[in-house]
Structure formats: C-alpha cells, structure tokens
Amino acid sequence: MSIKRTHGSDCAGGDCCCPWLLDYRPLGVKGQRRRLEFKTRKAAQRHQDATRVRVSRGEYVDPAKTPTFKEAAELWYASKTDRRASYVAGLRARLDKQLLPRLGDLRLDRITVAMIEQLRNDLRADYAQRTTNAIIRIAGGVFRAAVRRGEASSNPVDRLERAFTATAELVPGESDSGSDTVNPDSVLSPSEVRKLLDDASPGLFRALFTTAFVTGMRSGELLALRWGDVDLDGASLRVEQSLEQTKAGLRFKSPKTRHGRRSISLPPSAVAVVRDHWKAQQELRLKLGMGKAPPESLVFATWEGKPRSPNSLTKEWKEAIRATKLPRVTLHSLRHTHASHLIASGLDVLAISRRLGHGSPTITLGVYGHLFANADDRAADAIEATFAAARREP
Numbered sequence: 001m002s003i004k005r006t007h008g009s010d011c012a013g014g015d016c017c018c019p020w021l022l023d024y025r026p027l028g029v030k031g032q033r034r035r036l037e038f039k040t041r042k043a044a045q046r047h048q049d050a051t052r053v054r055v056s057r058g059e060y061v062d063p064a065k066t067p068t069f070k071e072a073a074e075l076w077y078a079s080k081t082d083r084r085a086s087y088v089a090g091l092r093a094r095l096d097k098q099l100l101p102r103l104g105d106l107r108l109d110r111i112t113v114a115m116i117e118q119l120r121n122d123l124r125a126d127y128a129q130r131t132t133n134a135i136i137r138i139a140g141g142v143f144r145a146a147v148r149r150g151e152a153s154s155n156p157v158d159r160l161e162r163a164f165t166a167t168a169e170l171v172p173g174e175s176d177s178g179s180d181t182v183n184p185d186s187v188l189s190p191s192e193v194r195k196l197l198d199d200a201s202p203g204l205f206r207a208l209f210t211t212a213f214v215t216g217m218r219s220g221e222l223l224a225l226r227w228g229d230v231d232l233d234g235a236s237l238r239v240e241q242s243l244e245q246t247k248a249g250l251r252f253k254s255p256k257t258r259h260g261r262r263s264i265s266l267p268p269s270a271v272a273v274v275r276d277h278w279k280a281q282q283e284l285r286l287k288l289g290m291g292k293a294p295p296e297s298l299v300f301a302t303w304e305g306k307p308r309s310p311n312s313l314t315k316e317w318k319e320a321i322r323a324t325k326l327p328r329v330t331l332h333s334l335r336h337t338h339a340s341h342l343i344a345s346g347l348d349v350l351a352i353s354r355r356l357g358h359g360s361p362t363i364t365l366g367v368y369g370h371l372f373a374n375a376d377d378r379a380a381d382a383i384e385a386t387f388a389a390a391r392r393e394p
Contacts, residue, residue: 003044006037020044024051065151069111070104072146079145084253085246091138098123098135099142108143108152113159120160136160186333187340192326199324205316207277208300211237212331214270216338216356219331220244223308224252228295232275235266239357245310252307260357274299339364343371 006021019037022044038044067075073095081088102119103111116139123132140157147155188196193213200206212222220242229238239262241252255261266274277299282292290305302308317331335356342352349372353364365372 003041003048005041022048024048066107066109067146067151068104069106069108069142070100072108072151073100073104073142075149076142076145084244085248085251086244089246094135094138099139103139108146111156113156116156116160186329186336188326188329188333188337190341193334193337196320196324196326200320203277203280204300205320207274209320209334210270210273211266211299212334213338214267215264216335216342217264218242218335218357219310219313221255221357223298223300223310223313225299226296227278227293227299230274230299232271232278235268235271236263237266238263243307243310250307250309255357257357257359259354259359262354262357264355339368340371343368 002023003020004023005016005018007016007018011018019039020041020043022036022038023033025033036044036047038047077091077095080091102122103115106115116136119139120132120136123135127135136157140155143152143155143157146152197206197210197213200209208222211217211225212219215237217225217239221239224241224243225237225239229240231237239255239260241254242260244251244253284303285291285293285305288303293305297305298307300308314331321328339352339356342355349361349364352368353361356364358364
C-alpha cells in the first residue's frame with residue numbers, strides 16, 4: 001500500500017496541485033489491486049481508513065461488481081411483477097419517468113445522500129409531497145434489494161429526510177391530487193338519487209346504480225360481483241374481488257387489504273330491484289339457450305355473460321347522467337353520496353369505514369372528516385342531557 005503524489009510531465013515538483021495516488025488492495029494481499037487519485041493526502045488516507053472499516057464489518061463491495069442504478073432497478077422491478085397490474089404499471093412509470101433518467105447510469109456506490117436530497121427537492125417542485133415520497137421509497141427499495149444481494153454497502157435513502165406531508169383535513173371544495181376526495185358537488189341529494197334511479201333503464205343499469213348507491217361499492221367491485229356472493233333472502237352481499245382494466249385486458253384481483261373483503265347489508269327496496277334483475281337475466285339466458293346462471297356468473301355482466309369493461313361502464317354512466325340532466329358527477333359519486341348520507345344519519349365512523357372497505361377509520365376521516373362537523377353540536381347536547389339527568393338525581 002502506498003500514498004504518493006503523481007507529478008505530470010510539465011510539473012516542476014515542490015508545492016504543486018498534482019493529485020495523490022492511493023495504490024492498495026482493499027481485501028488484502030490476495031485481493032484486487034486498486035489505484036485511486038485524490039486532491040490531498042488526507043483525503044486518500046480517509047478513503048483507505050473508511051475502506052478498512054467496511055472490510056472489517058463485512059460491508060465492503062468491490063466496485064467492479066457494483067451495478068448501475070438501472071441494472072439494480074430492473075432486478076428489483078422483476079421481483080414485483082406478481083403484484084396487482086395497476087401497482088406494477090405505477091412502478092414502471094415512476095422508474096422510467098423520474099428515477100432512471102436521473103440515476104440510471106450511475107453506479108450505486110457513486111450515488112450519495114446529497115444526490116438523493118437534490119432529487120427529492122426537484123420532485124417537490126413538480127409533485128405533491130405524497131407522490132414525492134412514493135418515488136423516493138422506490139429508490140430506497142432498489143438500494144435495499146442491492147444491499148441484500150451484496151451489491152451495495154448502504155442505502156442512502158435511509159439517511160434522507162422525507163418530504164414533509166402535513167396532516168390536514170379536507171374541506172368542501174378542496175382537492176388533493178391522487179386521493180379519494182369529496183366535495184358538495186360530488187354528492188347527490190335524495191331527490192337527485194331518486195330521479196337517477198327512476199330514470200335509469202329497467203334491468204341491469206337500474207340494479208347496478210341502485211346497488212352502487214345503497215352499498216357504496218366501487219365500480220370495480222360491482223363489476224366483479226357474482227351471484228354466489230349475493231344473498232337476496234338474507235338481504236346482504238359479499239365483496240370478494242374487484243375487476244380492473246389493464247393494458248393487457250380485464251383482470252380480476254383481490255381487494256387491496258383484508259378490510260376490502262366485507263359483508264354489506266341491503267335495504268328491502270334494493271333487494272326487490274336486484275331480484276327483478278336476477279329474474280330478467282335468467283329469462284334472457286334461457287331464451288339464448290345458455291341455461292340458468294351458475295353461482296360464479298357475474299351479476300352485472302354483458303348480455304353474453306362476459307365481464308363488463310369499466311371503460312364501457314363509464315360511458316354508459318355518462319349517457320345516463322346526460323339523459324336525467326343531473327349534475328355531471330361520476331359513478332364514484334354514488335359512493336360519496338352513500339357515505340355522506342350515512343354520516344348525516346349519525347352512524348359512527350367505524351361502522352361507515354367497515355361498510356366502505358377502508359383499511360381504517362383514519363382513511364374515512366381523511367376523506368369525509370369535514371362532514372362530521374355537525375357532530376360537535378350533538379356532542380354538546382349529549383353532555384347537557386347528562387348534566388340535566390345528574391341534577392334530577394336525589
């Protein structure tokens with residue numbers, strides 16, 4: 001091992017600016033020889049000392065075996081392709097658009113905390129904090145996988161301060177990109193709901209819109225609903241899966257969380273509408289020579305019994321709204337309308353959260369918290385009633 005200054009041919013020696021050459025074998029006499037240049041002797045000595053520490057801890061990675069960020073990212077991405085199609089597509093988009101253009105050609109050991117900090121700051125200029133943090137988490141995942149494979153000694157993302165995300169309650173009219181938000185314009189009044197359901201085409205669409213309103217189910221959950229999950233005599237149904245549209249076509253998937261699988265009770269009026277739809281569907285199947293619908297057949301299928309595309313349902317919804325001359329709301333507005341009316345009725349947030357399939361009541365409050373505002377008046381009345389009862393006691 002040696003550290004010595006290397007003078008160029010045009011250097012006269014003495015006090016010059018020529019670099020210092022560190023010539024050493026990080027892994028001992030049998031290891032590969034490395035030569036690195038530094039501006040000062042102290043910098044060369046610090047690098048050698050730091051290398052000795054990493055070797056003693058078993059954290060040293062030979063630079064020749066260290067992949068670029070792109071190479072490591074592709075290995076990490078390949079391990080995620082068995083996830084939900086929409087999730088995998090999101091990872092691919094984040095890698096291609098935000099991470100690989102900035103970090104792809106850099107070797108992992110050349111990416112510093114300062115570089116990741118600069119990336120975070122640049123992202124904050126164009127994206128919300130939540131999106132920024134999601135992108136940084138992907139970078140962290142790439143590094144963690146590389147550390148496990150022995151291709152990186154550390155993860156710079158672990159030492160990074162995340163973009164600050166303030167905890168703020170949504171207010172009417174406020175929009176938060178990327179989240180499920182609600183405002184007064186996305187909630188139908190009882191009379192508007194009644195007009196929508198009365199004007200909907202009898203049969204499939206009236207049953208579908210009715211079920212959407214009385215259950216708060218997502219459109220993908222509605223399109224994946226099977227007759228075996230519907231108990232008309234027991235006035236309830238089970239949400240077991242969802243249907244999503246991907247570039248590769250339609251795909252059934254499990255709910256995002258265990259709370260997504262849930263049982264939802266049905267009011268008698270909805271049971272009657274769905275039962276009429278059941279009878280009409282059986283008559284059509286018999287007329288077409290398809291036989292009675294088995295339990296695994298879809299409730300809201302095409303006339304051929306195939307899954308209905310979410311995109312086609314969106315078009316059909318727009319036509320229904322246009323025909324009724326109601327506010328231009330989306331089909332998802334029926335979910336917001338369902339939740340809003342439950343809140344107005346005084347139902348507790350835990351029950352609402354379970355009915356909607358949220359992972360926790362915190363999510364429900366994040367979306368609908370402002371609609372619970374009038375609950376404070378009821379709380380004051382409840383306390384006053386308690387004091388009044390106490391005064392009457394002997």
